[in-house]
Amino acid sequence: MKELAIDNLRRMFINPVPASPLLERCTGELRILPGDVHVWTESLGQLEAHVSRMAPFLSEDERLRADRFHFKQHRDGFITGRGLLRVILANYLGCNPSEVKFEYGEAGKPAVAGDQKSGLHFNLAHSGDLVVYALNLDRRIGVDIELVRPMPDAEQIADHYFSPDEIRDLKWLPAQQMLAGFFACWTRKEAYVKAIGTGLGHRLSDFSVNARPDERARLISIQGDTQLARLWSYADICLGPAYCGAIAVEGRINNLVYLRAKQVLDSGAWS
Amino acid sequence: MNVRETVLRCLTETIAEQAQSIPDNDITDETELLKFMLDSLGFASLVTRLENSLGCDPFTSMDFPVYPRTFGELVALYERFAGNGQN
Numbered sequence: 001m002k003e004l005a006i007d008n009l010r011r012m013f014i015n016p017v018p019a020s021p022l023l024e025r026c027t028g029e030l031r032i033l034p035g036d037v038h039v040w041t042e043s044l045g046q047l048e049a050h051v052s053r054m055a056p057f058l059s060e061d062e063r064l065r066a067d068r069f070h071f072k073q074h075r076d077g078f079i080t081g082r083g084l085l086r087v088i089l090a091n092y093l094g095c096n097p098s099e100v101k102f103e104y105g106e107a108g109k110p111a112v113a114g115d116q117k118s119g120l121h122f123n124l125a126h127s128g129d130l131v132v133y134a135l136n137l138d139r140r141i142g143v144d145i146e147l148v149r150p151m152p153d154a155e156q157i158a159d160h161y162f163s164p165d166e167i168r169d170l171k172w173l174p175a176q177q178m179l180a181g182f183f184a185c186w187t188r189k190e191a192y193v194k195a196i197g198t199g200l201g202h203r204l205s206d207f208s209v210n211a212r213p214d215e216r217a218r219l220i221s222i223q224g225d226t227q228l229a230r231l232w233s234y235a236d237i238c239l240g241p242a243y244c245g246a247i248a249v250e251g252r253i254n255n256l257v258y259l260r261a262k263q264v265l266d267s268g269a270w271s
Numbered sequence: 272m273n274v275r276e277t278v279l280r281c282l283t284e285t286i287a288e289q290a291q292s293i294p295d296n297d298i299t300d301e302t303e304l305l306k307f308m309l310d311s312l313g314f315a316s317l318v319t320r321l322e323n324s325l326g327c328d329p330f331t332s333m334d335f336p337v338y339p340r341t342f343g344e345l346v347a348l349y350e351r352f353a354g355n356g357q358n
């Protein structure tokens with residue numbers, strides 16, 4: 001079953017494909033169980049060669065959005081990032097990537113359209129050259145990643161957006177961990193507001209996460225309520241020292257599975 | 272420096288710092304913010320910078336925050352919350 005799914009992806013990316021339609025129908029062989037979280041990561045640079053294949057997957061509104069980017073590299077990044085999202089979702093849903101339909105929340109969070117009745121929830125994030133997709137079943141999910149970079153205004157951003165408990169935790173950190181703590185705290189908070197679909201429209205200081213980068217991510221309180229916070233689970237995303245990331249899921253995470261499109265392309269196997 | 276000039280300065284500084292790119296044409300009222308590729312942290316940096324310069328954060332002042340799509344909308348938002356347009 002897994003091999004069939006891999007074959008689907010390999011066909012899409014590697015085999016020369018004549019004119020449109022680019023793909024045969026995906027079979028929906030990728031399986032995800034309740035409690036599973038699948039995390040797909042890929043370098044946008046690795047996908048550059050696939051822009052022309054990905055572009056036809058996009059809907060008209062997505063193409064218009066791509067055209068609004070100023071730089072070609074950003075435009076291509078949007079096309080491949082959104083195209084890969086469609087390819088991944090199509091393999092769970094059992095349809096052609098161009099047939100995946102999205103609906104959007106009030107703050108713009110994309111979701112699989114209700115009429116596709118899949119129960120599949122997803123969220124995506126990108127920073128630097130990396131794009132991440134997190135998927136699960138029937139639960140709200142949010143993901144954030146950030147390229148770790150110098151942040152001269154980190155302290156001011158923390159004062160503006162973090163809760164008093166988070167600011168206190170950060171100030172207790174040794175100087176050499178401050179930047180890592182800032183990014184850990186930011187991505188953990190952002191993952192939660194992306195899961196509930198509000199983004200930065202939510203007052204970020206209304207809830208607290210743990211800010212220590214060497215601790216497992218967790219939600220500590222929501223408007224002071226620790227019981228409410230326990231309804232959520234977190235996972236740190238391990239992507240090496242250059243990136244910091246977190247996933248927030250409503251409910252328990254039983255099984256976290258990392259998947260890479262490139263591994264599929266290169267070897268036809270994933271780990 | 273009026274609100275428009277302050278917003279432009281803060282935006283340009285944030286883009287240079289966060290997005291490592293500068294648009295090669297002039298920023299006009301119609302310029303879409305999407306073009307600058309600021310992620311959420313970049314946007315947070317811009318809002319923090321603007322609060323330090325203009326003394327307000329419209330997004331936490333609104334019951335239902337509406338995010339500007341263009342540079343002109345961003346300026347209008349800060350002009351509305353920062354008062355008469357003078358810093």
